[in-house]
Amino acid sequence: MKAGSNFLNAVSAVALSASMVVTGGSFATLVSATVAEAAVIRSIQVRGASRVSADTVKANITITPGKNFSNTDIDASVRRLFATGYFSDVKISVSGSTLVVTVDENQLINQVVINGNRKIKDEKLTPVLRSQSLGPYSETAIEADKQAIRDAYASIGRSDATVTTQVYPLGNGRVNVAFVVDEGDRTKISQINFVGNQAYSNSRLQAVIVTKKSNFLSFLTRKDVYSEDKLRADEEALRQFYFNNGYADFRVVSSEAVLNEASNEYVVTFTVEEGQRYDFGEINVESTVEGIDGDELKGLVESRPGKIYRARDVQDTMSEISRRVAANGYPFARVTPRGNRDLGNGTIAVDYLVDQGERAYVERIEIRGNTRTRDYVIRREFDIGEGDAFNQEVITRAKRRLEALGYFSTVNISTAPGSSPDRVVLVVDVQDQSTGSFGIGAGYETGNKGGFKLEASIEEKNFLGRGQYIRVAAGGGENSRDYNLSFTEPYFLGYRLAAGFDVFKNEDDSEDYYSVDTQGFTLRVTAPITEDLSTSLRYNYTKLDYNSGDLDELSSPYQHAVVNGPWVRSSISHSLTYDTIDDRTLPREGIFAQITQEFAGLGGDSDFYKISGKARYFHTLLEDADVIGSIAVSGGHMWGRNDVKVFDQFTLSANDLRGFESAGIGPRATSTRDSLGGTTYFTASAEASFPLPFIARDSGFRGAVFVDAGTLYGNDVKTVAADRVRGDDMSLRASVGASIIWASPFGPLRVDYAVPIKKESFDEVQRFKFGIATQF
Structure with missing residues (x-):
């Protein structure tokens, strides 16, 4: 009796007041208690639940029979029940010693469909929807889903897309939901203006930012898609550009994008203050x-x-x-x-x-915004983890690494307070971008069997969001075929080791007196030493099937200089690479240098030691005009033992010495004019690139002028006594030329036209070359 009296006294001291709570788009009557002293109930009764079990309702309230509760517990229970999304209305009241929970259930969604979407497929839109089949129907979720669909269309430049819904009752509390999309027209960017800039022209600053004006290729590049996130990223890009060119007081006063609804085009304007240069x-x-x-x-x-x-x-x-x-x-x-x-x-x-500094520890790393890239791909770029000492410089270094991956259009790392004063939460916000590319190249082979040669390749730098690199290429001409497959895992076995392989097969019947089929593979692993220095180890296996064919037509006493294959070359090589290049696509500053040594003799038919190196330095000559200069040098020497094979020696490609064919200079057999390669080579090159006049810089076109020089000499290949070798001296070759470079949506393409100004009579010339732009 005493216990019951205490309970009744407690209840009698409770003044009940009704208040209206708007939650989830519905009005819920919440009867909350203004408690004079804590109340206790003995049981909980659930009313109005049919599809949702009473146990589920009880599990989502904070009040327990036999324990004190207050109005705060009632408020929290109502919020939790609404948060489940199963209810349109919730009422909680006390009747004697019983807590009564009365609910009105939301309808259940039978099926969700999206209609009218052609530009974005269902498989990309469905994951962003909160409304799902067999889930509760909620007006709040529906409105959020409509906005999510509009955001998805805005990300591809269709900001005027509209979304409506149609609900079809099926009875028994079930409905079908259809989202109807009117995709509208794609918005464009007609102008990008800068106000307040004196040191740099509009065209130079337009090259700095990510957002570009619309052009005939915008439907592929999507760089003319306006978004607030891109605008913020452009502001940061401008700040970094000015800060790194002496303008420490620079600031972006404002940035805005104004939409002309009649033309569906944006005009983007940045207002800046440059300040003094220091x-x-x-x-x-x-x-x-x-x-x-x-x-x-x-x-x-x-x-x-x-x-x-x-x-x-x-x-x-x-x-x-x-x-x-x-x-x-x-x-x-x-x-x-x-x-x-x-x-x-x-x-x-x-x-x-x-x-x-203050003692602080990383409580957790929270990653947001990555829709494609896996979380662990982002986490592994941090040298710290949960529980480690917080260090701002380590965070900054991780940000640079994430930006250098090329997987994200924006990377932002901020901090939030942790669960205690000495705990910090790292918040990593990223936005995925396209990482795949398609490349195409072409060239022209001279000679009696010459002709055009084409190559196509598909490259993905973030395969399946795992950060893996894969490239497949195939090409050929009338008398040649090339096939290549490359794969790289950048964090092998969880360590910062880039391990991968290359598989290749080449068939070449373009020469008059021989054909050669080459196939093999390379296994490689690269480890960083510092941020700029790395080391690589490779195992190389190559099988060469050399066939000289029928030489009866050759005039006596000449005989072929090379013995027929097949040959096997098995070697290991080691490289040391120093790389401070600021941009892999269009380098403006930095050095790329590499030295490589290779030893062959691990089985197979080849036995030699090679050492070679190359270096290239980039420097901006005229900042505002965006004229970039570069100087490159390379060289190598080999020591052969026993019988050196013709394909063991160095050859120079058409990229090493423009104006000449690959293997177009150096020692050559007199009887067949076969290239023998050489034991030593040197090359040097100077180039200046610049935006093409009268063409918008946003188009990605640049011009270049260059001068190349080089030599290839020395021969350790044994020839028959009747044959002679010519071109094995240090005679210098040189060429001058001009190029057109295009940063196309398919990858960087380049057209070179070079004129040899110093050559030998037996050299093979190639003045025109078209293909993938290579810098390193």
Whole structure:
């Protein structure tokens, strides 16, 4: 009796008040309790539930029989029940010692269909819908789904797409839902304007941003699709461009896109303030961390007094110092640059302060926005994980790695408070972009069996969203066939090791007196040493079937210089690569250098040692005119043992020395004019590229002028006594020419026209060449 009296006293002290709550687009009457002292109920009764079980309702409320509850618990229970999406109305009241939960169920969706969508298929739209078959019908979810479909169309440039719904009752509380899409016309970008820019022209700045004006290829590139995210990314691209060219005070005042509804075209306008251009002033490194001497860290400084101020140099310096200090046992150390402007001299003195930062740990890494790329592909670019010490420089380095992958149009990393003051949540926002490409190339082979040669390739840099690289290529002409397959796993066995293979088969019957079929494979693995330096190891297996054919037609006493195959070459090779190129598609600054050594003799018929190297330096000659200069050199030498085969020696391709055919220069057999290759080669090249005049820079067309020089000499191939070898001296060849380069939607294409200005009479010339643009 006493317990029952206490319960009745508690209930009598509760003043019940009714309030209207708008949730999920429906009105729910919530009877909440203003509690004088906590109430207790003995049982829960569910009313109105038919398809949803009473146990499911009870599982989604926070009130338990026998335990105290308050109005806060009632509010939370109502919210949780609405959040399930199964109910259009919820009422909670107390009747004696019983909590009564009265619900009105939403209708159940039998089937969801999308009609009118031609540009975006069902398999891409269905995953973004909250309304699903056998799920509850909710007006809130329907409105969210309509917006999701509109957003999907806006991402392909159809911002005026409209979405309506049709609901078909089936009885027994079930309905069919149809989303009807009117795709509308594709929006375009007619103009991109800049206001306030003095140092750089509109055309130069248009080349910096991602958004492009509409042109005849926009339906393939989709670079003329307007979105707020792209506009924010363009603002950041402009800031980085100016910051890295000395304009430390630069800011984007505003950016806006105005839609002309009559023409369905956007006009995009960026208003900027450039500010003054600065050089680096005095540079110092100070440390307040015990055991860390600032003077010893000065050797890590990238910025130098008198050089143009570049934010990239400051960031690289911070990264190097942070990495060194962390390696010395100070994971929480913080590197802060302090800039002191001297407006009169136009310099910025930079002091790098190393201090002991706050102790903070990464609670979790939250990844958002990736619709195609797997989470683990993004996570593995971070050198830290959950529970590790938070270090801002490590985060910045991860951001650069993610951007360099080329999988995302935008990458943004921010922080949010964790569950305690010393916990940080990393929030990674990315936006996937297309990573596949189709390439096509062509060339013309001279000689009696010459003719056009074509090649087509398909390349995917983010295969199935796993970050894997795959390329398939096939080509040929009237007398040749080429097939290639390449695959790379960038994180082999979970380590930062890029492992992969190449399989190839080539058939060549283009020469007069011989044919050669080549097939084989390469196994390779590449490991990073630093951010810019890497090392690679390869195993190479090649089978060459050389057939000299019927030589009866050759005049006596000449005989063929090369013994028929097949031959097998089995070798291992090792490369060291230094790469600071800023952009793989259109390099403007940086160095690419590589040295390779190869040893053959692991079985097979070849036995030699080769060493070769190449380097190319890029530098912007005229910033506003976007004139880019480059200088390249290469060279190699081989030491052969026993019987050196003709295909073991070096040959120069048409890319190494433009104006000449592949294997068009160097030692050659007099009887058949067969190329024998050479034991030593050197090449040098200078080139300047520039936007083509009278053609919009957004089209991706550039011109180039170049001069190439090189030589290939020396011969270790044994020939028959009656045959002679010519062209084995160091005679120099040279050519000059011009090119048209197009950053096409199918990949970078290039047309070269070169005229040899120094050659030998027996050299094979190829003035015109069309194919994939290669830089390295």
